[in-house]
Structures are given as C-alpha cells and as structure tokens.
Amino acid sequence: MLENLTFVEHFQIWLRAFLILSLFSFLYKDNIFYKFSEHIFAGLSAGYYVGLIWRSVIVQQLINPMFDNSEWWLVFPGILGVLMFARLKPKWTWVSRVSLAFVIGNTAGIYLISSLHGMIFKQIAPMMVSVNQGDGLEKILLALLVIVGVITTLVYFYFSKEHKGALGVTARVGIWFIMIAFGAHFGYTVMGRISLLIGRAEFLFYQWGGSLTQIF
Amino acid sequence: MVISFFFDNEQIFGQKAEEFVLQWVTIVGGFALVLGVFSIVRVNARAVAMKSRDWPFKLMTVVSVFAMAVPAMLPVSKSSNGGKVLFSIIPESWGSLFGTGPNSIYDWLFNYLDSPMMETMFAMLAFFIASAAYRAFRARSADATLLLLTALLVMLWRVPMGEAFLRLFGDSVPDYINTFIMNGFNVAVQRGIIIGAALGAASMSLRIMLGIERTYMGKG
Amino acid sequence: MGFWERIANIDRRWIYLLVALSVTLPMIIAMKFPIGLTxxxxxxxxxxxxxxxxxxxxxxxxxxxxxxxxxxxxxxxxxxxxxxxxxxxxxxxxxxxxxxxxxxxxxxxxxxxxxxxxxxxxxxxxxxxxxxxxxxxxxxxxxxxxxxxxxxxxxxxxxxxxxxxxxxxxxxxxxxxxxxxxxxxxxxxxxxxxxxxxxxxxxxxxxxxxxxxxxxxxxxxxxxxxxxxxxxxxxxxxGTATRGMDSQSLVHLLVIFFVIVGNIGYFASRKKEKK
CATH class of the missing domain: 3.40.50 (Rossmann fold)
Structure with a gap:
C-alpha cells in the first residue's frame, strides 16, 4: 500500500494515469484524447534527443574540453558534426558525405572484425565438441541436434541454387528446425508484450488505485 | 579499426590514435541523431503555418519539442559565460531546474509524461497480439502446426501456472523444454541465423571499405 | 451464421476486455504458483x-x-x-x-x-x-x-x-x-x-x-x-517481476485458449465449406 501521498505526488500519479488512459482509449476507437497524447509524446521524445545530445555531446565532449582543457583539436569533429546538417538542404547534401564517410568507415571496420571474430568464429567453435563415452545420451543428442540444425538452417537460407534433390531434403529439415525455433520465439514475444501491459496495469491498480482510495 | 585489431596500434600510429578516432566518431554520431529532430520540427511547423489537417495537434508536437529541449540546454550554474548572463536575470537556485540532471524540468517531463506514454504505446501491443493469436494463428499446414504447438508449449513453460501444469506429466518436463527446445532447436537456428547475418555484415563492411558499396552516400 | 462463424467474427474489443480482466484479476486474487528456475x-x-x-x-x-x-x-x-x-x-x-x-x-x-x-x-x-x-x-x-x-x-x-x-x-x-x-x-x-x-x-x-x-x-x-x-x-x-507472474500466467492461459478456440472455429468452418 502507498504511504500518505502529498498533493504533488497525487498530481504526478493522476497526470500519468490520464495519459495512459488517453492512449488506451485508442483500443475502443480513435479519439481526441489519443491524438493529444500521441502528439505530445512525439514532441517530447524528439526534444529528449536534443537535450541529451546538447548536454552529453556538445557541452561535455566539445565545449568543456575545448574551453577548460584547451583541447582545440576537438573543433574538427565539431565541424564534421555540423556538416551533417548540410543534408537539410538538398543542394548541399554532398557536403555531409564527408562526415558520413568518416562514421560509416569507422563503423564498417568495427563490424568487420566483430562479425568475423566475435560472431562467426566464436559460434562455430563450440560445435567442434569431442564426445566422450561418459558424456551421457542427452549431451550427445543435443550436440548432434545443434550441428544438424545449424547446417540445415544455413542450407535453407542459401538461395543461390534451387532447393532440389539432396539440397531440397536438407532445406526441408531446415524448415522444421526453423518452425520450432520461431514457435519458441513467438511464445517469448507474446510473453514480452503481456509483461509490458502488466507494468501499466500495475501502475493503474496499485498507484492510481492507491491515490484514489486516499482521496475518496 | 581493422589494423588496431591485428597490431599494437600505439607502436604504429603513436599513442592514443585509436582513442582519438573513436572519440571523434561518438561526437559526429551525436550530431546525426539531432538531424531527425530538425526534420520533425520543420514538417510540423510547416503544417501549422499552412493550417493543414490536425494542425493544433502538430503545434503541440512543436511546443513539446521546445518544452523538453530548451530547459535542458540552459546553463545550470554561473561557471559558464552563458550561466553568468542567465543568473544575473533569474535566481541561481533555479539552476537545478535546467540541464538534464535529477529534478530538472527535462527529467520531470521524461519521468511523468514521456516515459509513461512510451510504456503504454508498447503495452497496447499485448491486446493486438492476443487478437492476432485468436484470428490468425492457424494450423493451416504441418509446418504451421509445428510452430503453433511449440509456441503453446513455450508459453506454458514460461509462466509459473503453466510450469506447474507441465509438471503433472513428469517433474522433468519443464527442464526438457529448456534443454531440447531452447538449447537444442532454438540454439541451432539462432546460430545459423547469427552466422548468416554476420557473414552478410562482414561482406557489407568489406564492400564499404573497398568502395564497392556506396549507396549510403546516395550513389549506386 | 453458425455458432463457430459468430465466434470467429467476434468484435476485437471483447478480446481486449478479456485480456484486461485477466491482467487485473490476479491483482485482486493472488495465486502464488512457485517460480521455477532455469x-x-x-x-x-x-x-x-x-x-x-x-x-x-x-x-x-x-x-x-x-x-x-x-x-x-x-x-x-x-x-x-x-x-x-x-x-x-x-x-x-x-x-x-x-x-x-x-x-x-x-x-x-x-x-x-x-x-x-x-x-x-x-x-x-x-x-x-x-x-x-x-x-x-x-x-x-x-x-x-x-x-x-x-x-x-x-x-x-x-x-x-x-x-x-x-x-x-x-x-x-x-x-x-x-x-x-x-x-x-x-x-x-x-x-x-x-x-x-x-x-x-x-x-x-x-x-x-x-x-x-x-x-x-x-x-x-x-x-x-x-x-x-x-x-x-x-x-x-x-519485487515487481514476482508480483507480475500471476497476471502473466493467466494471460498466457487466455492466449492459449484464444488459439485453441480460433483453430476449432477455423476447422469447423472449413469442414462446413467442404460439405
């Protein structure tokens, strides 16, 4: 149960409850309350980005180090950042490509290594298991299941050759694996979406309900 | 980035070369994020100016952007030149309302307006997914039946009541689901997809680095 | 319109109402099933x-x-x-x-x-x-x-x-x-x-x-x-996650019920069409 709430706390709870119910009202049909909340939500979210980037990038990463620590070379990434805004004028879009190339080039370098070293090699390695007699049937079955599943899944997603003959049979087994895995994924997705609703319902029930009982 | 993985970059480029590049990328990347906000403001402001359909709502979007962004951008103390000017007009004790820290206007708007609305937007998906399960989740073929049965089994297993029900058929049933469905079939397929996607990402990165892929620059 | 067809074409808002009730009910009547560990x-x-x-x-x-x-x-x-x-x-x-x-x-x-x-x-x-x-x-x-x-x-x-x-x-x-x-x-x-x-x-x-x-x-x-x-x-x-597990259980059962009823309706109407 909630402790005695102050006027401000009551107001904060009621404000949130109003916005939540306004958005949920869309489930019945589109209406003015939903539109009102939806547009405020879009604006605030966009404003959040501006505030965050102003504080964390422009002030903390550019202005403060430049003026407090005389790190004047930071003017270069600052210029590269400002050049991004050239995209807003179609005539000047080409200018922004310099900054874009810098970011994309760097990110491509990181992705190349992380994909090969961190994903492919590290995911293939655990399939090279040595099975011993003492391992038990469950472990052997599981190891086999994973190896067969990985190969058949990759074959299913290989579209450069028509899925006929041995390739077709392998791809067919791949579909069964994929269906089971996607079924599990669907089950998890349902679970996730329901959890989010529970979060909102708990707020309305415990917090708004608590405020209601204190007022009335 | 690739060279720094294979070699000691401090010996090749001198100290801090990699640090600089990464620091610069985080700065330039920040500007890219704000770019989208300019477009939102421009599109909505134009709609308001032309008094097009739903313009009062669009005006609220523009006002909300500024209501969130402006207090966050104002100085929080007298330490900066901007702060000296601002706090010669208003009391310095108001400084805690500005910026993005706890108890700021920005923080309040986020916690009591923006965050609850975002949570609700996604919570509504629970209703839609339940409706979709009722109307569209059909055992039309053997493959679809396999998917459907696995989904039902996992849905049962992942909740305490369902798990208690599954234990009626044997105490190890929930463990078998975790072992064979999640750590067996699921791991196999996820691994296949991870390897496939990583191969794609690696080849795309290589194409970008070799100048073959230039679509991100608006070129074919 | 037969029974199953009527069931299949039920207004989506009834489904929403059932979901909302299933989420809220365990907040009034706690069930407290034990939580299994993975x-x-x-x-x-x-x-x-x-x-x-x-x-x-x-x-x-x-x-x-x-x-x-x-x-x-x-x-x-x-x-x-x-x-x-x-x-x-x-x-x-x-x-x-x-x-x-x-x-x-x-x-x-x-x-x-x-x-x-x-x-x-x-x-x-x-x-x-x-x-x-x-x-x-x-x-x-x-x-x-x-x-x-x-x-x-x-x-x-x-x-x-x-x-x-x-x-x-x-x-x-x-x-x-x-x-x-x-x-x-x-x-x-x-x-x-x-x-x-x-x-x-x-x-x-x-x-x-x-x-x-x-x-x-x-x-x-x-x-x-x-x-x-x-x-x-x-x-x-x-914490809040443990508290939410009862609602999670009930809504999962409801979704499973929806899938089963939806499929019975689907097969019943398909059988009727074949006839």
Missing part, C-alpha cells in the same frame, strides 16, 4: 554472487522506457545484489531515448536503500552516441569517451573512478538490454577484451541469447519478466 538464471546469479566483495562491475541500462516492465526489475535486483556485496557499480547507457534518465532514477533509488554514496560506491556515466565506438573506446580509456559523468562532473573528481580506468579494472559486465546492443557487448567487448558478460534481456531478445550462453560467450541470461522473477527468487527479495 540454469541460465542460476548461472548469472552465481557469477555475480561469486565475485569478491568490493569488486568493480559495470551495469548497462541499454533499454528504452517502453520495456521497463521487463527490464527495470532486472536492474533493480542486480543493483540490490551488487550493493549488498559492497560492489562498485559503474552504469552506462547506449540508448539515446531515456536510458541515462532511467539509470539515474533506478540507481539513486536502490543506492538509497543501502546507504550508498554517489561517486564513491556508484557512478552513472550516461550516454554517448555510436555504441560500437563507445564499447571499443572504453577498452583503452573510459575518460577518452566519458570525460564527465551523466550530470557533467569530471570523472577525475569522482573517487570511485580513480581505480577504474578501462575494462581491465572491471570484474564483470551485466548488460540489461532490449535491443541489439547486447550482441556487440558479446562480439566486441567479450570477444576482444576477454571480460565476462552476463545479460538480462527482454523476452523478444532472449531466444537469440541462448546461442551465446551455449557457446560460452555469455555468462548467464535472464529472459523477460520471468527471468527477472527468477533473479528475485534467487536473491530472496520479491
């Missing part, structure tokens, strides 16, 4: 529990406000566990919309429960753009990417940061995420800098993570609200 959740709990007291750990808030019903209980439970062992907690967020604000709110609230002090026991780094570059950058020097913390205090002024300069000074990274950032904590930070990474992720992300746990790249996993409830059980302190 090996993945135990692995994560044991990994953090086995760390020596006063270790330095990183906790990430890589999630949007949209998923806090699933993710926030994971962060809260982890913080309670870490603070109870007097660990030094460094938080970071790779999410531009809400991440840093959620980190501030959650860490300050849990720290108050344990009497922990900002700057000495925990530090919130905040957000920087381009998360893959951030993850790489933290490896050589945290200060090269975060010259100051989330509120603008220079890191050199925070006592805790005198001993934490890069990943080498951290004992564990616990990623709480609702998106792809967790992939890169694994493929960049764990793979290249050899630091143990565990994760608590939303249910939508969880199935993919099993592949990383199985390969040994990830040390333990919590999947969705149930995962958070498992951690709360292991910690011995019930």
């Amino acid at each position: 090996p993945e959740a135990k692995q994560l709990f044991n990994a953090i529990d086995a760390l020596p007291d006063s270790s330095a750990v990183m906790l990430t808030f890589d999630y949007y406000p949209s998923t806090i019903a699933e993710t926030e209980p994971m962060s809260v439970a982890a913080l309670r566990h870490m603070f109870s062992k007097d660990m030094h907690v460094l938080t970071v967020s790779n999410i531009p919309l809400g991440g840093p604000s959620i980190a501030e709110r959650v860490t300050r609230a849990v720290a108050a429960e344990f009497g922990k002090e900002y700057g000495i026991d925990y530090v919130n780094l905040g957000y920087r753009a381009n998360y893959v570059a951030v993850m790489h950058g933290l490896a050589s020097s945290i200060e090269s990417i975060f010259m100051s913390d989330n509120t603008g205090t220079p890191l050199r002024e925070l006592p805790m940061m005198q001993n934490i300069k890069n990943y080498d000074d951290l004992d564990f990274i616990y990623v709480v995420a609702d998106n792809a950032t967790v992939d890169y904590w694994i493929s960049i930070v764990n793979a290249q800098y050899d630091i143990r990474v565990g994760s608590g992720v939303t249910a939508v992300v969880a199935p993919k993570m099993y592949a990383f746990v199985e390969s040994g790249q990830m040390t333990g996993l919590l999947g969705g609200m149930k995962g958070a409830a498992e951690y709360e059980k292991l910690l011995g302190k019930k």
Whole structure:
C-alpha cells in the first residue's frame, strides 16, 4: 500500500494515469484524447534527443574540453558534426558525405572484425565438441541436434541454387528446425508484450488505485 | 579499426590514435541523431503555418519539442559565460531546474509524461497480439502446426501456472523444454541465423571499405 | 451464421476486455504458483554472487522506457545484489531515448536503500552516441569517451573512478538490454577484451541469447519478466517481476485458449465449406 501521498505526488500519479488512459482509449476507437497524447509524446521524445545530445555531446565532449582543457583539436569533429546538417538542404547534401564517410568507415571496420571474430568464429567453435563415452545420451543428442540444425538452417537460407534433390531434403529439415525455433520465439514475444501491459496495469491498480482510495 | 585489431596500434600510429578516432566518431554520431529532430520540427511547423489537417495537434508536437529541449540546454550554474548572463536575470537556485540532471524540468517531463506514454504505446501491443493469436494463428499446414504447438508449449513453460501444469506429466518436463527446445532447436537456428547475418555484415563492411558499396552516400 | 462463424467474427474489443480482466484479476486474487528456475538464471546469479566483495562491475541500462516492465526489475535486483556485496557499480547507457534518465532514477533509488554514496560506491556515466565506438573506446580509456559523468562532473573528481580506468579494472559486465546492443557487448567487448558478460534481456531478445550462453560467450541470461522473477527468487527479495507472474500466467492461459478456440472455429468452418 502507498504511504500518505502529498498533493504533488497525487498530481504526478493522476497526470500519468490520464495519459495512459488517453492512449488506451485508442483500443475502443480513435479519439481526441489519443491524438493529444500521441502528439505530445512525439514532441517530447524528439526534444529528449536534443537535450541529451546538447548536454552529453556538445557541452561535455566539445565545449568543456575545448574551453577548460584547451583541447582545440576537438573543433574538427565539431565541424564534421555540423556538416551533417548540410543534408537539410538538398543542394548541399554532398557536403555531409564527408562526415558520413568518416562514421560509416569507422563503423564498417568495427563490424568487420566483430562479425568475423566475435560472431562467426566464436559460434562455430563450440560445435567442434569431442564426445566422450561418459558424456551421457542427452549431451550427445543435443550436440548432434545443434550441428544438424545449424547446417540445415544455413542450407535453407542459401538461395543461390534451387532447393532440389539432396539440397531440397536438407532445406526441408531446415524448415522444421526453423518452425520450432520461431514457435519458441513467438511464445517469448507474446510473453514480452503481456509483461509490458502488466507494468501499466500495475501502475493503474496499485498507484492510481492507491491515490484514489486516499482521496475518496 | 581493422589494423588496431591485428597490431599494437600505439607502436604504429603513436599513442592514443585509436582513442582519438573513436572519440571523434561518438561526437559526429551525436550530431546525426539531432538531424531527425530538425526534420520533425520543420514538417510540423510547416503544417501549422499552412493550417493543414490536425494542425493544433502538430503545434503541440512543436511546443513539446521546445518544452523538453530548451530547459535542458540552459546553463545550470554561473561557471559558464552563458550561466553568468542567465543568473544575473533569474535566481541561481533555479539552476537545478535546467540541464538534464535529477529534478530538472527535462527529467520531470521524461519521468511523468514521456516515459509513461512510451510504456503504454508498447503495452497496447499485448491486446493486438492476443487478437492476432485468436484470428490468425492457424494450423493451416504441418509446418504451421509445428510452430503453433511449440509456441503453446513455450508459453506454458514460461509462466509459473503453466510450469506447474507441465509438471503433472513428469517433474522433468519443464527442464526438457529448456534443454531440447531452447538449447537444442532454438540454439541451432539462432546460430545459423547469427552466422548468416554476420557473414552478410562482414561482406557489407568489406564492400564499404573497398568502395564497392556506396549507396549510403546516395550513389549506386 | 453458425455458432463457430459468430465466434470467429467476434468484435476485437471483447478480446481486449478479456485480456484486461485477466491482467487485473490476479491483482485482486493472488495465486502464488512457485517460480521455477532455469540454469541460465542460476548461472548469472552465481557469477555475480561469486565475485569478491568490493569488486568493480559495470551495469548497462541499454533499454528504452517502453520495456521497463521487463527490464527495470532486472536492474533493480542486480543493483540490490551488487550493493549488498559492497560492489562498485559503474552504469552506462547506449540508448539515446531515456536510458541515462532511467539509470539515474533506478540507481539513486536502490543506492538509497543501502546507504550508498554517489561517486564513491556508484557512478552513472550516461550516454554517448555510436555504441560500437563507445564499447571499443572504453577498452583503452573510459575518460577518452566519458570525460564527465551523466550530470557533467569530471570523472577525475569522482573517487570511485580513480581505480577504474578501462575494462581491465572491471570484474564483470551485466548488460540489461532490449535491443541489439547486447550482441556487440558479446562480439566486441567479450570477444576482444576477454571480460565476462552476463545479460538480462527482454523476452523478444532472449531466444537469440541462448546461442551465446551455449557457446560460452555469455555468462548467464535472464529472459523477460520471468527471468527477472527468477533473479528475485534467487536473491530472496520479491519485487515487481514476482508480483507480475500471476497476471502473466493467466494471460498466457487466455492466449492459449484464444488459439485453441480460433483453430476449432477455423476447422469447423472449413469442414462446413467442404460439405
């Protein structure tokens, strides 16, 4: 149960409850309350980005180090950042490509290594298991299941050759694996979406309900 | 980035070369994020100016952007030149309302307006997914039946009541689901997809680095 | 129109009403079924529990406000566990919309429960753009990417940061995420800098993570609200996730019921069409 709430706390709870119910009202049909909340939500979210980037990038990463620590070379990434805004004028879009190339080039370098070293090699390695007699049937079955599943899944997603003959049979087994895995994924997705609703319902029930009982 | 993985970059480029590049990328990347906000403001402001359909709502979007962004951008103390000017007009004790820290206007708007609305937007998906399960989740073929049965089994297993029900058929049933469905079939397929996607990402990165892929620059 | 056709064409709002009732009912009448534990959740709990007291750990808030019903209980439970062992907690967020604000709110609230002090026991780094570059950058020097913390205090002024300069000074990274950032904590930070990474992720992300746990790249996993409830059980302190499990159970049963009824209706009308 909630402790005695102050006027401000009551107001904060009621404000949130109003916005939540306004958005949920869309489930019945589109209406003015939903539109009102939806547009405020879009604006605030966009404003959040501006505030965050102003504080964390422009002030903390550019202005403060430049003026407090005389790190004047930071003017270069600052210029590269400002050049991004050239995209807003179609005539000047080409200018922004310099900054874009810098970011994309760097990110491509990181992705190349992380994909090969961190994903492919590290995911293939655990399939090279040595099975011993003492391992038990469950472990052997599981190891086999994973190896067969990985190969058949990759074959299913290989579209450069028509899925006929041995390739077709392998791809067919791949579909069964994929269906089971996607079924599990669907089950998890349902679970996730329901959890989010529970979060909102708990707020309305415990917090708004608590405020209601204190007022009335 | 690739060279720094294979070699000691401090010996090749001198100290801090990699640090600089990464620091610069985080700065330039920040500007890219704000770019989208300019477009939102421009599109909505134009709609308001032309008094097009739903313009009062669009005006609220523009006002909300500024209501969130402006207090966050104002100085929080007298330490900066901007702060000296601002706090010669208003009391310095108001400084805690500005910026993005706890108890700021920005923080309040986020916690009591923006965050609850975002949570609700996604919570509504629970209703839609339940409706979709009722109307569209059909055992039309053997493959679809396999998917459907696995989904039902996992849905049962992942909740305490369902798990208690599954234990009626044997105490190890929930463990078998975790072992064979999640750590067996699921791991196999996820691994296949991870390897496939990583191969794609690696080849795309290589194409970008070799100048073959230039679509991100608006070129074919 | 036959019975099954009428059932199949029922107004969607009746379905919504049933869902809403199923979520709310357990809040009035508690059911309290026991929460089963998975090996993945135990692995994560044991990994953090086995760390020596006063270790330095990183906790990430890589999630949007949209998923806090699933993710926030994971962060809260982890913080309670870490603070109870007097660990030094460094938080970071790779999410531009809400991440840093959620980190501030959650860490300050849990720290108050344990009497922990900002700057000495925990530090919130905040957000920087381009998360893959951030993850790489933290490896050589945290200060090269975060010259100051989330509120603008220079890191050199925070006592805790005198001993934490890069990943080498951290004992564990616990990623709480609702998106792809967790992939890169694994493929960049764990793979290249050899630091143990565990994760608590939303249910939508969880199935993919099993592949990383199985390969040994990830040390333990919590999947969705149930995962958070498992951690709360292991910690011995019930939270919002445990409380939500009754509603979760009932709505799952309702969805299963919907699927079964929907399919009976589908086959019944198909049989009628064939006739």
